[in-house]
Amino acid sequence: MIKIALIGAGKMGISHLAILGAHPDVEVVGVADTTKMVTEVLSKYTNFQCFSDYNKMIEEERPDAVVVAVPTKYHASLVERLLNEGIHVFVEKPFCLNVNDGIALTKIANEKNLVNQVGYHNKFIGTFLEAKKLIDQGAIGEILHFSGDMNGPVVIKQKQSNWRSKPEEGGGCLMDYAAHLIDLINYLVAPISNIQGAILKSFYSGAVEDSVFSLVETENHISGVINVNWSDETYRKMSTQVTIIGSEGKIIVDATELKVYLKNDIVSSNYTKGWNIKHINDFSEDVDFYLRGEEYSAQMDHFIKAVQQKVPNHINNFESAAQTDYVIDLIRNYNN
Numbered sequence: 001m002i003k004i005a006l007i008g009a010g011k012m013g014i015s016h017l018a019i020l021g022a023h024p025d026v027e028v029v030g031v032a033d034t035t036k037m038v039t040e041v042l043s044k045y046t047n048f049q050c051f052s053d054y055n056k057m058i059e060e061e062r063p064d065a066v067v068v069a070v071p072t073k074y075h076a077s078l079v080e081r082l083l084n085e086g087i088h089v090f091v092e093k094p095f096c097l098n099v100n101d102g103i104a105l106t107k108i109a110n111e112k113n114l115v116n117q118v119g120y121h122n123k124f125i126g127t128f129l130e131a132k133k134l135i136d137q138g139a140i141g142e143i144l145h146f147s148g149d150m151n152g153p154v155v156i157k158q159k160q161s162n163w164r165s166k167p168e169e170g171g172g173c174l175m176d177y178a179a180h181l182i183d184l185i186n187y188l189v190a191p192i193s194n195i196q197g198a199i200l201k202s203f204y205s206g207a208v209e210d211s212v213f214s215l216v217e218t219e220n221h222i223s224g225v226i227n228v229n230w231s232d233e234t235y236r237k238m239s240t241q242v243t244i245i246g247s248e249g250k251i252i253v254d255a256t257e258l259k260v261y262l263k264n265d266i267v268s269s270n271y272t273k274g275w276n277i278k279h280i281n282d283f284s285e286d287v288d289f290y291l292r293g294e295e296y297s298a299q300m301d302h303f304i305k306a307v308q309q310k311v312p313n314h315i316n317n318f319e320s321a322a323q324t325d326y327v328i329d330l331i332r333n334y335n336n
Contacts, residue, residue: 001027002307005063007054007078009033009042012092012119013069015291017048019300020067022289026304029061054078064088065115065307067300072170076101083108088115090303094179095321097170099329102322115306115313117299118321120183122240122255124295124302126283131244131253132188139266141248146189146224150181152238154230158204165205172208174200175328178228181240183324185226188242190218192327195334203231214331256280 004026006017013033020026032054033039039050051057058066065088068078076096082089083105095118096102109116122128134140154177155165165171186192194217200209210231216224241254252259258278265273287297299316306313 005030008069030057099325106318116318121295124298127258140246150228151232153233178212193219198334
């Protein structure tokens with residue numbers, strides 16, 4: 001059994017707690033949150049040991065691993081504290097407000113040989129995983145260009161006052177929303193290394209942007225366009241789609257469907273010349289506990305298996321998350 005504690009029992013924290021509580025290889029040894037109402041409810045209706053001070057929880061329970069789901073502004077200092085205690089860490093996205101903090105934490109985790117993971121769940125969605133396999137196999141040939149689109153109804157009225165409206169707390173469409181798409185493109189295509197143009201536009205917010213439009217280039221000189229808007233009420237929930245154009249075909253992929261156009265047959269019984277359309281059900285793997293989507297349980301399963309040394313710590317580790325923070329920094333600095 002892996003002894004795991006949770007710090008931060010907000011929306012994502014509660015989701016992670018539900019998955020951890022049902023996991024056969026996990027003993028949840030503590031939940032820390034500064035909101036008294038949250039800890040009182042958990043203490044009354046669950047068997048979880050609750051703490052208002054995470055330091056006390058760490059000292060008393062000595063967990064093997066900790067899931068961190070607090071606002072981004074607290075990530076750097078909190079994660080550093082845990083790593084220096086020799087604790088494996090899963091932290092919610094985005095990784096850090098300052099890209100240099102992420103680089104420093106990556107170094108500490110690697111030096112101490114500690115498992116580290118950041119909550120970018122797209123890499124655990126079957127359609128995106130299949131798209132990655134096809135790209136790596138060369139099914140669509142040399143990648144020539146890509147576009148990434150992400151839309152949703154997060155901020156659809158003025159005068160909203162919460163952490164999403166505060167840049168110092170990790171708010172804004174670029175850091176909170178576009179980070180998912182940037183991380184996915186870094187994974188599917190190649191790490192973005194250059195910004196050719198960027199517009200950060202506000203529709204309703206005052207201090208942060210509600211949209212991100214950027215012309216980008218990867219480290220291997222593939223051009224691409226990023227279009228992200230979290231103020232689009234024509235969407236019921238977050239929608240992410242990536243289109244990748246290759247010399248031998250094209251891929252259009254989102255969380256529910258994979259469309260592949262091939263100019264030629266490839267060595268696979270699953271794909272033929274012309275259009276191929278696959279659904280997420282063709283790729284989804286069973287998980288022990290379903291909550292909001294298989295990907296949320298799958299990412300936590302991977303973290304636990306990495307702690308158990310059953311799988312390598314190579315998906316969504318601090319290094320890849322720091323690359324995403326770097327691109328966010330590039331876009332923000334270009335716009336300034």
